[in-house]
Amino acid sequence: MSSANKNLSEFSTAGLPDVSQKRFAIIVAEWNTEVTEVLFEGAYKTLIENGVKAENIVRANVPGSYELSFGSQVFAQKADIDAVIAIGCVIQGETKHNDYINHAVAQGLTNVSLKYNKPVIFGVLTPNNQQQALDRAGGVHGNKGDEAAITAIKMLAF
Numbered sequence: 436m437s438s439a440n441k442n443l444s445e446f447s448t449a450g451l452p453d454v455s456q457k458r459f460a461i462i463v464a465e466w467n468t469e470v471t472e473v474l475f476e477g478a479y480k481t482l483i484e485n486g487v488k489a490e491n492i493v494r495a496n497v498p499g500s501y502e503l504s505f506g507s508q509v510f511a512q513k514a515d516i517d518a519v520i521a522i523g524c525v526i527q528g529e530t531k532h533n534d535y536i537n538h539a540v541a542q543g544l545t546n547v548s549l550k551y552n553k554p555v556i557f558g559v560l561t562p563n564n565q566q567q568a569l570d571r572a573g574g575v576h577g578n579k580g581d582e583a584a585i586t587a588i589k590m591l592a593f
């Protein structure tokens with residue numbers, strides 16, 4: 436099912452765990468900031484709306500989505516971080532560079548999550564063009580940041 440058929444900001448909150456004492460790191464890539472800032476705001480808002488305290492959310496920026504794996508690892512290894520949300524937007528360019536980034540980030544974030552036994556959420560858009568990105572950053576398909584945040588919370592009940 437594509438995002439076109441499943442709004443990223445529509446989800447059940449039934450059975451969510453108590454996250455009032457849980458701490459989250461949000462790592463944000465600095466490419467396509469007109470998109471990633473909207474994703475961050477969506478993730479932050481969703482965490483707060485579902486019981487996370489503002490003082491328990493830390494943000495860090497990385498230059499691009501390729502660096503999300505390292506940035507996520509820096510925080511995942513901290514004892515006082517319970518989950519990491521990685522935010523990025525890799526828009527297809529003229530070459531295959533986006534493919535290499537996307538595969539590296541997906542595998543890298545998975546590796547960090549398994550290494551440190553903590554949820555590390557793939558909040559990275561991989562659109563073919565700018566419009567597809569905007570559609571998933573508060574547009575017709577919702578906000579990928581919302582989805583990433585609720586996924587992090589749900590995984591803490593796992």
Ligand SMILES: Nc1c(NC[C@H](O)[C@H](O)[C@H](O)CO)[nH]c(=O)[nH]c1=O
Binds near residue numbers: 465498500502524536
């Ligand atoms: N083109 C995009 C990039 N490219 C930069 C890489 O992520 C990386 O920072 C660089 O290759 C140096 O290691 N990053 C994005 O997040 N989005 C893009 O569309």
Ligand SMILES: CC(=O)[C@@H](O)COP(=O)(O)O
Binds near residue numbers: 528532
């Ligand atoms: C998607 C990207 O990595 C960005 O640098 C554009 O890449 P390209 O050189 O393929 O246009």
